[in-house]
Amino acid sequence: MDTQNSKKKQRDTVRLQQYRDELVELIDQAITDDGVVEVLEGVYLGRLSVPGDKVYGTLEPSLCVIAQGSKVVLVGDSRYQYDPFNCLLTTIDLPRISQVVEVSREKPYLSFRMKLDPGLVGSVVVEAGQNSRKRNPNPEATRVSPLDVELLDPLVRLVRLVERPQEAQIMLPLIKREIIFRLLTGDQGDQLFHLTIPDGSTTAIAWAVEQLRKNFDQSLRIEDLAQELSMSTSSFYQHFKTVTAMTPLQFQKRVRLQEARRLMLGEGLDATNAAYRVGYADAAYFSREYKSVFGNPPMRDIQMLRAGG
Incomplete structure (x- = not known):
């Protein structure tokens, strides 16, 4: 059993790196100028080639992933830093200060963000039977978690749709649901679940x-x-x-x-x-x-x- 688990871990490590490499290539091809572009409904890709100043603003409920580079986000007294090995999930629109801290013209900062719709999340919760699980009653609204192969897999498939508009009409809603399901069944489940509770x-x-x-x-x-x-x-x-x-x-x-x-x-x-x-x-x-x-x-x-x- 230990040998099987070790082999699976090795396979997952290889797949993770392959997905990371592909995500860099897909975003690099999809957005060639610095800025943020909504490439599909509720899906945003970003690029930055030179170090930027601090950005003061708010962020709607979203899943945020970095393909290349690193970013620091300050929310109140808390500091969050994430990179290609982690993702950031936020479920309440809060004031924040953010800054890209790892970027160069040779290796530009490349990012992915998917807006989280409470109605869609609630639909997946019910369909997947996640509403019966015991949950943390008071999770943080912003959190950084490891980016595993189960989440990165559908995320890469979603970004592939940028160059496949006909497929996107059918596949985009399905892959979004899969991503939400992976979040609900992962470390971020309690946090995302509370986006759907009217009296929580x-x-x-x-x-x-x-x-x-x-x-x-x-x-x-x-x-x-x-x-x-x-x-x-x-x-x-x-x-x-x-x-x-x-x-x-x-x-x-x-x-x-x-x-x-x-x-x-x-x-x-x-x-x-x-x-x-x-x-x-x-x-x-x-x-x-x-x-x-x-x-x-x-x-x-x-x-x-x-x-x-």
Whole structure:
């Protein structure tokens, strides 16, 4: 038995490397210029040939895979780094800072992302009988896990469809379902499963995140959110931090600062007016918080962004 397991492990190791090599080749051929392109419905391929700056934004529920290179993602107090040997799964749209840390013109950063639709995930959960399994009631919304051969196999078959549009019409939905099934039955199962539960704690926190995002310019009352979810204030605070890797106040701060940056860069507002627009009462305090996140005072940061753009 040990000999059989050893041989299977060796075969899987060879297959994994073959799939990694093919994924690099497929993405390299599909996207020849730097940028991110939606190549199939809900499927995005990316390329970067030179080191990039930190990117501040949000990421919708997705499976993220790197074919070549490496990336660091910061969500709240947590740091995630992944590469061709790991994948990143996120199930709540959270503010994050990301940066590609391994890239060159000879070996550009090549990436794959598949958007996760809760309805599709729920359909696979029911069809595969995964709804009866005991699950972790409070998984993290963002996680990095090893990329195994069972997941990489359908992922490579999906990217092959980029050059086969007729096949894609039939095969794309089927392969997406297979990928979701592999996620549900793997290390990421608990995390993905909670994307489908209407009354689970993770879904409750997703609702709270959406409320904070919509009302980011209003005063934050944790007690009111907790009451809406029939939670104690302390329980809500702990659940929120476990799922999102940040406190409600930290989340609101990130959303406010990202919106202020957009207003200054895109609409030409000065720092004071941007601060007031996003809910700050003290422009000096806003400037200090802005610098703590983006590394420079507001107007200096915007000048640098415009000069580099």
